[in-house]
Amino acid sequence: MNKVFVSAVLYGVNKGINNLMSSKAGTVICRYISKEMFNFLMNRGVASPDMKNKDLEEMLVNKLKLAKKIEIIEDDKNVILKIYQPTLTDFLEEMMKNKVPLILCPFLATVTEVYRNRGVRIFLKDGNPTEYGIELVFSKTRH
């Protein structure tokens, strides 16, 4: 599939939800979308419920081919996802250019689900372009 089309779908989902609802309602809906996306990936043998960060990095880079390299850095409060040379740049560039809040993207969906399976809720706090690609910062809450 053409990656421009995938970008168009992702851009449309984010912009459409933001236009009609709010980013907060969108985030709640996307939590459910992420869950089903992850279930789909598990059914296809791409993901597993108890993935370690290294497995997650490997899945995003080698199986899903979403970036050249990914680093996950974690402390008590935050999870930082460093995405080197992401492949879906059209969608991310358009989102940033039009200041559309990010509520659903493949990184968000997979990382939040992997952490949810560990009993940790993470929420996107910040997303910034960097010289190597993008950095996504998630805040952690345990329950």
Added chain:
Amino acid sequence: MSLEKVKEVSDELMRVTGVRGVIFSSSDGLPLHTTISDTELEEKSSALSAVLVEVCDRALKELMNKEHSWIGVYAPDSSGIIVLKVDENSNLMVIFDKEAKLGVLLYTIRRIINKLRT
């Protein structure tokens, strides 16, 4: 808003005739305190509360430039749900059956919301 106070007002709401369930949830759709024992339903109703509040807020803002006071969703037999924002960080959903008297229920909800906000 303390959890003890939330539990106290939940008990108060559950004593109103026809009330079948009370769900306090965070504004991002996660359960805070509920009287429902089904975990999946508890999670789903918390998520639905957040979406309903946000969508109704957006609808009123776009169409009338106003904020909602409360949201009522009714079934044909007069049972239904009431959803409202408690404060910026939390929402309340009350599930009622056809035995409930809407006036009494809304009066009680307003009273307990005021109690929670003070």
